Amino acid sequence: xxxxxxxxxxxxxxIEGRVRDVVxxxxxxxxxxxxxxxxxxxxxxxxxxxxxxxxxxxxxAHISESEAxxxxxxxxxxxxxxxxPGRETVSFAAGTLADGPAPEVAAFIWVPPEQREGLRGTGLxxxxxxxxxxxxxxxxx
Numbered sequence: 177x178x179x180x181x182x183x184x185x186x187x188x189x190x191i192e193g194r195v196r197d198v199v200x201x202x203x204x205x206x207x208x209x210x211x212x213x214x215x216x217x218x219x220x221x222x223x224x225x226x227x228x229x230x231x232x233x234x235x236x237a238h239i240s241e242s243e244a245x246x247x248x249x250x251x252x253x254x255x256x257x258x259x260x261p262g263r264e265t266v267s268f269a270a271g272t273l274a275d276g277p278a279p280e281v282a283a284f285i286w287v288p289p290e291q292r293e294g295l296r297g298t299g300l301x302x303x304x305x306x307x308x309x310x311x312x313x314x315x316x317x
Contacts, residue, residue: 180272184252186231189268193223194315197279198270199307203286205239209246210255216267217279224266232256282313 178195181188196218206214226232233250236243237258247257258267270279283301295302301311 178273178276180268180274182249182252182254182256182272184249184254186228186251187247187249187254187256188227189256189272190225190227191219191223192225193220194317195219195273195276195279196265197282197314197316199282199313200284201286202284202288202291203239205237206286209237209248210269213284214255214258215270215281216258217270217273218265218267221264221266224268226257234259277316279316280314283307283311 178191179189180191198215198217200213200215202213231250232247234245234247236245242260242263244258244260246255247259248255254269254272256269256272273279281298281300283303284295284298285303285307286305287295287302289304292302292304301307303311307313
């Protein structure tokens with residue numbers, strides 16, 4: 177089992193299953209919501225248990241192809257979750273995982289043109305839009 181929490185601990189979660197490697201989103205909405213690119217891992221919805229749900233302020237992502245919402249801690253204001261209706265996974269801020277090995281960065285998405293060249297040196301996919309189906313992101317126990 178993996179566990180995590182927002183910086184102040186008011187929002188906590190546990191994951192009974194596998195965790196997806198990190199996809200770093202550079203979209204305008206993530207940058208606006210978090211102050212920079214958002215490094216997100218994910219868990220299957222059925223494996224995720226959220227504690228302190230009353231401390232989560234859900235806000236609709238004003239720019240989202242999938243009508244997603246962000247779950248922000250109402251105390252420390254950290255964005256902890258990103259949830260799109262109909263998906264079998266829920267994304268969470270990778271830096272909030274408290275135990276186990278850190279997931280590895282797998283790709284960068286929605287990267288503006290002026291930032292792409294600098295990220296290409298990582299050897300990881302750098303995408304102008306969302307993650308294409310042709311790129312597989314690893315899931316880890």
